[in-house]
Amino acid sequence: MKQAIVWGGATLLLLGLARVVSAQEGETGKADPARVQATAPTDGELRKAWKALKPEDQRRAAEWFSQEARHLPCFQNTLIAYMLGSLEKDRYDWPEPGPQETFDPALHCPAQPIPRVPQAIYSAEYQSTWKQLLG
Structure with missing residues (x-):
């Protein structure tokens, strides 16, 4: 039933x-x-x-x-x-994306340049900071 x-x-x-x-x-x-x-x-x-x-x-x-x-x-x-x-080409044939552009302090705020450095997401420092942020 x-x-x-x-x-x-x-x-x-x-x-x-x-x-x-x-x-x-x-x-x-x-x-x-x-x-x-x-x-x-x-x-x-x-x-x-x-x-x-x-x-x-x-x-x-x-x-x-x-x-x-x-x-x-x-x-x-x-x-x-x-x-x-x-589309003039195969819709699945796209190049791999390049590195993501980041904020450039020399260009956007020359009076207060704070260098921005991309982090390696698999590094221990990145992982520990990520865990702290998420709780």
Whole structure:
């Protein structure tokens, strides 16, 4: 009986997420947002269904929703698609980042030059200071 309740909750959750995703299609005229809103489960029902899922099922549902959300016709996704489409080189072929620029006291405050020296994050001094700051 409990397994049936969990699967029923998972089904309700996935249906609710699918309706939320499909409601976004209203921007393109594919769905009627008023109809989707009227048939969508309530927030409380979705929360109850989510809590009834096992952690593995929650992870799978979150992955599914994440994959579906990448294809929504929203402004952010159109910007990402435009930028990736306009790249003149492989989007994964970027050079390694160089050293991060730091504050230059001679340039920014010549009257009070305090030298800034980047710390080696694996040094014992850095690690002990970090532990003191975090408590």
